[in-house]
Amino acid sequence: MSGILTPAEGSFWADEVLMTNNATIALLLGLSVVALLTRFLTMFMAPRLMSKIIHSEKVRSTAVKNSDKALGNAAAAGIALYLVKILISMMDDVDSGIMIPDFAVELIPNVLQFIFAVSIVLWAFRLVPLVQDVVELLDNDDELDGTEKTLISAVESMLRFAIAALGSVFVADALGFDLTSLIAGLGISGLALALAAKDTISNLFGATTVLLDRPFKIGDWVIVDSVEGEVAEISLRTTLIRTAADTIVTVPNANLVNTPVENFGKRRWRRWQTALHLDLNSDPAKVADFCAQVLESISESPVTVKTESSWCQVSTLTATSLDVSVNLYWDVAGGAPERKAKEELVLGIMQLAKDNGLSFFDPRMVQAS
Incomplete structure (x- = not known):
């Protein structure tokens, strides 16, 4: 191994190829093999480990089977990024024979960090259904009622929003954006963004009002303005109502704040x-x-x-x-x-x-x- 890291002049490992040498190519190939093995090992072990933790079959099939590739890619990119940074740091040694072109010194870590960030975000999105498994685990009667379904829907929506927001920051950092300047720019243009997104903000406040005041829950039969049907889903932006004709009507949450809601599900008799x-x-x-x-x-x-x-x-x-x-x-x-x-x-x-x-x-x- 020392022969590869410090190849003798004129040896096979010291021969230069495409702005690098055989030693560096061999190390990068070895690094790739380690990353691939890490990916396959993660994809093999993670579903089996999580299947023992997750109780719901539906959640298990959604969160585990659909997330193994994203988690495997994240693990592979993370290991590769760690090893690449070690190789780059070793280039400063006087006796080191590692030769990585200047453009690759910047490009390779950024690409790996980008893959890692995107994979982690995708994996986090796939794990959102675990909220249902947690609620079912805490539920005593093994049957989700309307209140619990509403809680699941609300928490999942908030988690998706948080993951998207944090994921955007990680991806922007991986792409080399200056986060300090970006945040400062957002502060300057905050008023314009607020005006442009006023409907979205109103819907978020509407969702908060619905979750706090709880005028209805999933499964309740309601009349909102001219829409009558069963509440099918409550998200951060909209509430879905399934009518008697089995159609879905999307009601912006902002409308629910100032609109009378008649809830047949709250009838005592x-x-x-x-x-x-x-x-x-x-x-x-x-x-x-x-x-x-x-x-x-x-x-x-x-x-x-x-x-x-x-x-x-x-x-x-x-x-x-x-x-x-x-x-x-x-x-x-x-x-x-x-x-x-x-x-x-x-x-x-x-x-x-x-x-x-x-x-x-x-x-x-x-x-x-």
Whole structure:
């Protein structure tokens, strides 16, 4: 090895080729081999190590399998950069036979630093889904609710923003930009940038307001202005709402600050009111029994709440029918359970009317007469 580092004059290692010598070429080739071995070793070991740490299969496939190449490239570039700097520092030794052209002394470290910075940024982006794995690990019921999904979406958005900002600084430094001058320039042109990015800044403040005030969470059914649907995603810039037609509407977060939001997901109960139109010839005693039985059926339902505020009473007498008003409250989690409860109640009311010998008003009978 000492023969390569300090080749004797006239030896094979001292022969000059393309502004360098065979010794330097051999060292650079060896350095490349070490970098490639580091890359393959990292790509082989990292997924296996992270697979033991990450619990979620979905996150594992996204964060691990898609990030091994970026991490391998970063490790290879980092090792190569370290070794190249050692070789460059050895050029100052009097007895050193290392010959690296002046342009390469500047170019090679910058290229390796650029590859390292870009690879680290890409790897960091691929690891953002780990937020979901952390939340699932801390979750006790093994099922993510709307609040937890909102937290995941918000944290992932903030991490992506932070990675992009820091990554830009690292990449700019790798490209040789003077960060001090760059920051000073940003200070001078800050007003212009703020004016140009006022919508983006407004959206960021809107996202902060949504996350702090929590007017809704992922999974809630909301009405925002003229948009109605389920909140699908909350990011730093926009909120995505999936409509009943399965389309996605993108709402800028800035609009959410000054726009009323009607959130059906925050309902403590679901009220249902209807009117039963009985035949005018109905027996009053049977109607009273019927109303009492309907109210009892409402009270006995496992999904009924606020039974003291529920009623089933004769409300009015019209020229064509005897109207019975029904009011009740259900504690159900969604539209499907509500429709099921409504179906059971309506069928039960029909059966009670039949058992009491009551019939509902039929407008066809009026037309026939």
